[in-house]
Amino acid sequence: MPTYKLIYFNARGYGELARLLFAVAGVPYEDIRVERASWPNEYKAICPFGQMPLLEVDGKILAQSSAIARYLAMEFGMAGKDNWEQARIDMVVDSFGDILQDMRVPYLETDPEKKEALVKQFVGESLPKRLGYLENILKENGGGQGFIVGDSLTWADLGVANSVDYLKLMCPNPFENFPLLAGLVQRVREIPQVAAWIAKRPETAT
Amino acid sequence: MPNYQLVYFNGRGRAELCRLIFHAAGVPFEDIRLDHTKGEWPGEWKAKCPFGQLPVLVVDGKMLAQSKAAARYLAREFNLAGKTSWDQARADMFIDEFDDISTELYKISHEKDEAKKAELREKFNADTLPRHLGYLENLLKENNGGNGYFVGDSLTWAGLGIANVYDLLGGTDAPFAKFPLLLALAKRVRENPKVAEYLKTRAQTSF
Numbered sequence: 199m200p201t202y203k204l205i206y207f208n209a210r211g212y213g214e215l216a217r218l219l220f221a222v223a224g225v226p227y228e229d230i231r232v233e234r235a236s237w238p239n240e241y242k243a244i245c246p247f248g249q250m251p252l253l254e255v256d257g258k259i260l261a262q263s264s265a266i267a268r269y270l271a272m273e274f275g276m277a278g279k280d281n282w283e284q285a286r287i288d289m290v291v292d293s294f295g296d297i298l299q300d301m302r303v304p305y306l307e308t309d310p311e312k313k314e315a316l317v318k319q320f321v322g323e324s325l326p327k328r329l330g331y332l333e334n335i336l337k338e339n340g341g342g343q344g345f346i347v348g349d350s351l352t353w354a355d356l357g358v359a360n361s362v363d364y365l366k367l368m369c370p371n372p373f374e375n376f377p378l379l380a381g382l383v384q385r386v387r388e389i390p391q392v393a394a395w396i397a398k399r400p401e402t403a404t
Numbered sequence: 405m406p407n408y409q410l411v412y413f414n415g416r417g418r419a420e421l422c423r424l425i426f427h428a429a430g431v432p433f434e435d436i437r438l439d440h441t442k443g444e445w446p447g448e449w450k451a452k453c454p455f456g457q458l459p460v461l462v463v464d465g466k467m468l469a470q471s472k473a474a475a476r477y478l479a480r481e482f483n484l485a486g487k488t489s490w491d492q493a494r495a496d497m498f499i500d501e502f503d504d505i506s507t508e509l510y511k512i513s514h515e516k517d518e519a520k521k522a523e524l525r526e527k528f529n530a531d532t533l534p535r536h537l538g539y540l541e542n543l544l545k546e547n548n549g550g551n552g553y554f555v556g557d558s559l560t561w562a563g564l565g566i567a568n569v570y571d572l573l574g575g576t577d578a579p580f581a582k583f584p585l586l587l588a589l590a591k592r593v594r595e596n597p598k599v600a601e602y603l604k605t606r607a608q609t610s611f
Contacts (some may be wrong), residue, residue, distance in 0.1 A: 247501055247539045258490065272489055281480050282466070289472035293455055299507070331455045404510035 202227035204249040204266075205241055209402045210363055212263040216270055219354045221395035223274035229399070230363040233247055264291065278352055286347045290354040291333065293328060294361050300324045301368060322344035323367045332358070333376045342378035349388070357384035364404065408433035410474075411449060412459040413440070415611040416571060418460040418471040422478055424564040427602035429482035437607075451565060479561035486560050494555045498540070499564040502569050506537050509572060533579060540566070541583040550585035559596065567593040 202220070206213030215225045232239060232250065233241035246261040247254055253259070253266040260266050271277040278284040289340070304316035336342040346354045362383055365372035373380040386392055407425070414437035419473070426433045436445040454469040459555070461467070461474035462472035468474050479485040481543070486492035508528055515521040531584040544550040554562040573579040580587035594603060600607050 246497065246543055247504075248535070255490075258608050260497060260499045262500035263495050266499055270494060279475060280556050282463070282468075284480075285477035288476060289454065289468060289470040292470040292473055296455075303544065328455070335454060342525035400584050402410075 199225070200256045201254075203230055203254040203381075204228070204251060205232065205254070206232040207232050207237065207345065208400060209234075209404050210399075211404055212359055214255065214363070215267040216251065217399070218392065218395065219267060219270040219276065219353060220359060221276060222351070222356065222389065222391045223277065224391060225271075225274065229364045235400065259328055264295070266289075267353055269355075276350075276352050276356075278348055283348045283352075285350050287354040290332065290346055291334060294357055296359070297325065297361070298364070299330050300328070301364070305367065317368060325363070325368070325372065326375065329373065329376050329379060333378050336378045336382060343381065346382060351386070355382060355386050359383045361391070367404065405431070406464045407462075409436055409462040410434070410459060411436045411438065411462065411571075413438055414607065416568070417459075417611050420571070421471065421561070421565060422459065422461060422569050423606075424568060424599065424602070425475055425478045425482065425484060425561055426592040428559065428596060428598050430483060430598055431478075431482060446587055472503060475561060477500070482560065484561045484564070486532050486555050486562075488556075489560075489601055491556045491560070493594045495560045495562040498554050499565050500541075501536065501540065502565045505533070505569060509577070510531055533573075534582065536543070537580065537583045537586060544585045544589060551588070553589070559593065563589060563593045566590050567599065570594070 202225065204213060204216050204220070204227055210217075219231065232241065237250075238248075241250065241252065242248055244259060246259060249261065251263050251266060252261055253269070260269060268277065268291075271287075278287050302318055304313060304320045307316050311330060325337040333342075334347075336346050340349070345351060346358060358379060359382070362372060373383060387396065408431070408434055410419060410422050410426070423435065438447065439450060440446075449458070449460075450456050452467065454467055457469065459471050459474065460469050460475065463477075468477060476485065476499075479495075480492075488497045512521060512524045512528060515524055541550075544554055547554060548557075553559060553586075554566070566586065567590050570580075577587055580590065593599060
């Protein structure tokens with residue numbers, strides 16, 4: 199078994215999908231958490247693009263959160279059974295990247311009036327639009343009571359479940375009008391290894 | 405051989421990496437370019453697109469959205485993704501970095517306030533871009549001195565990606581002035597016979 203280290207902030211953020219993968223796979227790793235106040239630190243020099251998260255596998259380094267999560271998913275057999283399924287998973291995961299892009303501006307806005315308007319637009323329009331497409335994709339996969347791609351748990355399902363934790367920063371119940379997605383989130387969070395990880399992970403704001 | 409269609413607008417944009425992969429691999433595909441002024445978009449296509457957006461890749465009638473997912477699918481099909489799972493992950497890493505660069509450029513091009521736009525462009529040219537290219541130059545150098553490829557010892561979609569970034573940045577050597585290894589790689593890829601043939605004949609577009 200390789201030696202794994204994940205290096206990120208003491209936050210869920212762009213590191214949490216990797217942590218969920220380790221948890222579900224039951225694979226031990228060193229969960230290195232850097233406090234924001236002490237960044238940049240000695241790790242910055244080894245970060246390929248100067249940023250975390252970083253994955254170290256037997257001393258070899260990988261950056262970029264999606265590349266890291268995809269690599270772990272492939273190693274742990276949670277990446278889909280063929281190239282097409284892998285691509286469909288990538289498609290679902292990348293769509294959350296788009297949601298996060300949409301979320302940045304309202305999230306970072308400091309002027310209260312502007313923020314209120316931007317949040318309203320995100321929560322009322324752009325988020326439901328994207329979630330609607332995802333709800334359809336889930337529905338088209340055998341009715342939507344299983345997984346979002348294929349017939350077993352993949353990192354796309356973990357990505358959906360993980361998204362609730364950051365979307366809650368914008369509205370209390372992001373999947374309220376998307377019953378199939380909400381059902382998937384529930385199913386994922388009830389997986390024993392996921393439930394155990396969520397119960398024991400550090401509580402962080404993001 | 406599967407039937408491939410790539411559907412996008414008439415521009416390089418988010419479809420060009422897929423086009424480069426098809427051409428580098430010598431695999432034929434239908435290069436569909438929709439003209440929104442003729443009602444071809446939204447037209448019939450929008451309702452069929454998984455996220456209502458382009459580009460989409462259609463493989464024997466099955467649809468795949470998200471430009472990187474589509475490009476990675478093709479790269480894997482055509483053995484341009486990297487020889488080992490580690491190499492594939494490293495290639496993915498480079499592709500994500502190129503995407504970070506193009507996202508910054510899209511933010512600038514979508515900025516409506518002219519003054520803000522100029523300010524963003526200035527910051528990008530003076531700071532953001534050299535920082536990104538510097539990291540890429542170092543990483544390239546770490547791979548056997550930097551006179552080969554980003555990953556392993558043969559062309560992958562990461563190499564096609566930097567050739568695409570070259571166009572994204574204006575299609576001149578100027579942005580790469582301080583990054584000789586990167587520039588040499590971009591040119592090497594653009595001179596690959598199948599790529600060069602495509603670059604000679606492809607439509608000149610504004611984006």
